[in-house]
Each structure stands twice: as C-alpha cells, then as structure tokens.
Amino acid sequence: MSEMYPPVSFYFALSLLEGMGGQAVFFKEVSGITMNMETEEISEGGNxxxxxxxxxxxxxxxxVLKRGIIPKDxxxxKWCFDTLDEMSAAIKTHSIVVSLLDxxxxxxxxxxxxxxxxxKWTTSGFDAGKNEILVETLELEFAYFSVLK
Structure with a gap:
C-alpha cells in the first residue's frame, strides 16, 4: 500500500463479489459512504x-457512483438493467467492493x-452548446458497509 497521507482521490473501481466474475468498472466520483446513528427519545417518568x-x-x-458512459455489455x-427493468423477476442483491485506487x-x-x-440510473442532460462529457450516475441501496482496508 502506498504511504501517501492523506490519500488523494485518484479514481474508484467497483467490483461485484459473487456471480459476476469480479469484473471491475471504474468511476470518477463516489459519494454516500455515510453511516449515522438514529436515536429514540424517551421521556423520563415523573420528570x-x-x-x-x-x-x-x-x-x-x-x-452514488458517477462516470462516463457505463459499457452496455x-x-x-446488465445487473442494473435487469433489476430496474424486470419488475416481474426477483431482485438480485450483491456484495460489492468500492476501492480507492492510486x-x-x-x-x-x-x-x-x-x-x-x-x-436509480441517471444520464446527464444533453446540451450541444457545451463541450462536456456525458455522465451516468448509478445509485445503490445496501444493508450495511464495512471498511476492508
């Protein structure tokens, strides 16, 4: 592991752990790695x-993952389109790993x-007047996350 501190966010790779052959897709931006504690309020009796x-x-x-166009093949x-389009089929959940790469x-x-x-799968707007890269955004829900390294 590089001894760079703090690490610079160069780019990210997403890999599905099971059933997809470990094929990685690279992303330019990742957000939503957030965990917070919800609390419950209890009134004290007599006070x-x-x-x-x-x-x-x-x-x-x-x-939330962002990148240029995700290859259709x-x-x-395929997992995203099958899940979002095929509402008659059972949703297949996967464990995925997101890695910060140098x-x-x-x-x-x-x-x-x-x-x-x-x-959710979103494609940025089309504007012929701007010279911008088309960005696709993929949004995933999950049960929980852990830090591997």
Missing amino acids: NPFIHRVPASSKYSNL SAIA KKGNSLKSWNFVNAFPV
Whole structure:
C-alpha cells in the first residue's frame, strides 16, 4: 500500500463479489459512504421536561457512483438493467467492493457494501452548446458497509 497521507482521490473501481466474475468498472466520483446513528427519545417518568436520547439503529445513505458512459455489455450494466427493468423477476442483491485506487491502479482503501441493489440510473442532460462529457450516475441501496482496508 502506498504511504501517501492523506490519500488523494485518484479514481474508484467497483467490483461485484459473487456471480459476476469480479469484473471491475471504474468511476470518477463516489459519494454516500455515510453511516449515522438514529436515536429514540424517551421521556423520563415523573420528570417531564427531561428526555433521554438512546441509540436506536444505524442508518446508511445510498451509494452514488458517477462516470462516463457505463459499457452496455458490462456485468454491472446488465445487473442494473435487469433489476430496474424486470419488475416481474426477483431482485438480485450483491456484495460489492468500492476501492480507492492510486495513479498506478493500486488499492489504497476499500469498502464492502452488503446486499446492494440499484435503485436509480441517471444520464446527464444533453446540451450541444457545451463541450462536456456525458455522465451516468448509478445509485445503490445496501444493508450495511464495512471498511476492508
């Protein structure tokens, strides 16, 4: 692992762990690696103005991935289209790994997202007056995540 501190966000790779052959798709931007604790308020009996806040559960944001056009024949694109288009079929969840890569392609840090499935696929607007790259955004929900390294 590179000894760069703090690591610079060069680019990211997303890999499906099972059933997709470990094929990686690279992304320019990743957001939503967020976890927060929800709390529950409990009023104290006999002392009405006093409220206890106790931990209830962890909550996770959706994982949002952005890049240029995702290749149509990639395993991730097929999984997304099958999930979002085929409402008659059971949704297949996958564990996925998102890795921060350095300029040489070495993994600096990785996160494992368990029971992930796509909930949204967006293509940026088309504007002939601008010289911009078309960006696709993939949004995934998941049960929880862990840091691998």
